[in-house]
Structure formats: structure tokens, C-alpha cells
Amino acid sequence: MSGFKTLDRLTDDLSAGSIVLIRADLNVPLDDNGAVRDATRLARLLPSLQKLSEAGYRIGVLSHFGRPKGQPNDAMSLAPVADALAGLIKQDISFAADCIGAAAQTALSDLPEGGICVLENTRFHAGEEADDSAFAQALAAPAAAYINDAFSAAHRAHASTHGITEFLPTYCGLAMQAELEALDAALGTPNRPLIALVGGAKVSTKLSLLGNLSAKVDKLVIGGGMANTFLAAQGHAIGTSLCEDTMLDTARDVMAEAEAQGCEIMLPRDAVIAAEFAAGQSGETVAVDAVPDDKMILDAGGDAVADICAAFDAAATLIWNGPLGAFEIEPFDTATNRAAQHAAMLTKKGQLTSVAGGGDTVAALNHAGAGDDFSYVSTAGGAFLEWLEGKTLPGVAALDKSQ
Numbered sequence: 001m002s003g004f005k006t007l008d009r010l011t012d013d014l015s016a017g018s019i020v021l022i023r024a025d026l027n028v029p030l031d032d033n034g035a036v037r038d039a040t041r042l043a044r045l046l047p048s049l050q051k052l053s054e055a056g057y058r059i060g061v062l063s064h065f066g067r068p069k070g071q072p073n074d075a076m077s078l079a080p081v082a083d084a085l086a087g088l089i090k091q092d093i094s095f096a097a098d099c100i101g102a103a104a105q106t107a108l109s110d111l112p113e114g115g116i117c118v119l120e121n122t123r124f125h126a127g128e129e130a131d132d133s134a135f136a137q138a139l140a141a142p143a144a145a146y147i148n149d150a151f152s153a154a155h156r157a158h159a160s161t162h163g164i165t166e167f168l169p170t171y172c173g174l175a176m177q178a179e180l181e182a183l184d185a186a187l188g189t190p191n192r193p194l195i196a197l198v199g200g201a202k203v204s205t206k207l208s209l210l211g212n213l214s215a216k217v218d219k220l221v222i223g224g225g226m227a228n229t230f231l232a233a234q235g236h237a238i239g240t241s242l243c244e245d246t247m248l249d250t251a252r253d254v255m256a257e258a259e260a261q262g263c264e265i266m267l268p269r270d271a272v273i274a275a276e277f278a279a280g281q282s283g284e285t286v287a288v289d290a291v292p293d294d295k296m297i298l299d300a301g302g303d304a305v306a307d308i309c310a311a312f313d314a315a316a317t318l319i320w321n322g323p324l325g326a327f328e329i330e331p332f333d334t335a336t337n338r339a340a341q342h343a344a345m346l347t348k349k350g351q352l353t354s355v356a357g358g359g360d361t362v363a364a365l366n367h368a369g370a371g372d373d374f375s376y377v378s379t380a381g382g383a384f385l386e387w388l389e390g391k392t393l394p395g396v397a398a399l400d401k402s403q
């Protein structure tokens, strides 16, 4: 993996009392009453904050929140998230009403050694999303160092993820480091055989991801609604199943390219069908060449799951994105649950390195009760998918450059 400066380097380089800025991802879902609904992203930030606090730095936390489009907007203030973070870390956290200028400078200078201040939403300024150099310089002004701990925001070249690195020595936070190491173990320098499972609804949204993965993995399991388009491309009648008719040639191209690259594509042998995608349906399992005209495929069948579990047994590394069926409605969560639980069991036994993320994947694995036993589950959405597509993430490139 390419290099970056860790927090251990920072504590060697910079003395206690200095002001440091850490780019976090505080963009968490809130309930109507302002309570944080899912604090996973906040919890992942704690190791870096605790290490910086123990080193005696004055810590400013930078983040975006929502899409205020360059204007202050009370509904998208980070103040409630700062309170939730204080509760989690069990330490007072102050709040600055602006992320630049006198408000930020005063709030940061007033901190005791080891103190933490959350700065207001970076996207209240148009310069954030424009990656404006003057705005990035204003962000950097109070600080002696910058730490990026927000992999989930690293696919955007914004002032707080990218431009700021022109003005401050740049370091990699512990959550970002764990994410990059997990991703490298999965796709950079993986133990082989390497298998990827890509499920979810549509081929069109995952085309470049399929192309990049088929060039790198030994086996590619295609599941979920996406598999229907591939089955149709192979000439199967798939009834009223979700299918992208305009993508049939593309699906054939993906299969041909994978074969040319020595990647085996696995499609389901059987499927669970029903009359409609609705609660209260009882699924019936049929072979994929026996789907009636008036039924739709909503999950992979038992034979398909057995194939997938056997492929996991033979693999050393697994990358997982997307569900195998319409997992939100029972019983169409069965294949996703079984395959996820099998991967979790193999991981626990030390037989498999399993890395998952993107879109609905975290929800699907947690629904299966398997997420905690995967080697790594990314909380990043777009950044994880862009990484699966093989793209360079500007926030990560900026870390490498600083080495």
C-alpha cells in the first residue's frame, strides 16, 4: 500500500498544546427531535480523538452535514451532533459557530490542552464544495497540522478533504488507516482465491464496478435484481422480474470480458419467485429456466446459496457489495442472511478475510446478524463504491502526497 503519515508520526512531529484539525464524517442520520439514529460513524472517530486528546493537542473537528449548498442553514447545524459526540467520548466538547475566521480561531485557542471543539458545517461556505483555495487556507489558518479521518468523504475533492492539504502537514487518522488497510487486504494485495459478491438492484449503477472487479478477482458472484439482467442476457425467461432490457448487450460484454480475464462469473441456478414485491407473499423456489410469465424473482434459491457458500469455503478473501435478494421483506431475505452468516462463520474461524460496504450492504449484513463478524464493514457509501470501481479518491491521494 502507498504511504501516509500516521498519528504516531504526528505525535513525534508536533508538541502538546498545538492546534490540530481533524476531518471527520459527522454526517449521521438524525431523528426529528435531533437525536442521532445511528452513531456508528461517531464511534469510529473515538480512537483518533482520544489519541489526539491524550497527546495534549487542542482539537478542532471539521465536517460537512447535509446539503446546505454553500449557505448557513440552522436545520443543518452540527451543534446536535457535537452534543452526541461529547456523550460518546465522555468529555466536554465546545462548538464554534463558524469553521473559519474569528469564531473558529477563538474557540480553538480557548481550548484547554486535550480539549475538543466541533466547528460548524463546512458546507455553509460555497468554497467547501468548490475546493476553493482561499477558503481552504482560511480553514487551515488556526492549525499546525491536519488529520483526515473521513474515508467516507474522501471521494470528493473539497476544501476540507483536499484543498486544505496544500496548507498544512497532513496525517492519516486511525479510522481512515483501518479502512485503507482493510481495503488493501481485500483488493490491493489480497490472499487468493479472491471472490467478490455483487448484488443489489441494477446493473446500470454498478457497471464500472463489475468491470474493475472482474479484472481483479478470481470469482464474481452476481446476485440480487442485477442477476436477472444477466439471466435474461443468457436467454432465460424471467417473467415479471426486475430487469434492465437496455443492458442485455452490456451484461453479455461483462461476461465475455470476465471470461477473457480468467474470472469465473457465478449466476444463481435457482430462484425464489412470487407474484409481487410485497409483504405477506410466500416464495416458491424454481430453477432459473422455469420462471412463469406472471412471477418475479425476489431472492436466490437454496441451490444458489449452497453454491455461494461452497465458493466462500474455497476462498481466502471476500469482497461483498449488495444484497442477494429483496432482503427488506421476508422471506426474501433468506439467501442474503444465509450467505452472510456463512461468511461471518468462516471469518470467525480465521479462514476468510471478509470486507463489505456500499449502499444497502451494511443494513443487509446487520439484518442477517453477521456484520459484527466480518473482518471489516465500511460505513462509506459512495467512497467505497468508487474504490471498488478502481478510482483514485482525492482525499486518499492527498494523504499519499504528503508522505
Ligand code: AMP
Pocket: 199, 200, 201, 202, 205, 223, 224, 225, 226, 242, 277, 297, 298, 299, 321, 322, 323, 324, 325, 326, 327, 328, 359, 360, 361
Ligand atoms: P443496491 O442499492 O443497488 O445495492 O440495491 C439494493 C436493493 O436491491 C434492495 O433494496 C433490494 O430490495 C433490491 N433487490 C435485490 N434483489 C432484488 C430482486 N430480485 N428484485 C427486486 N429488487 C431486488
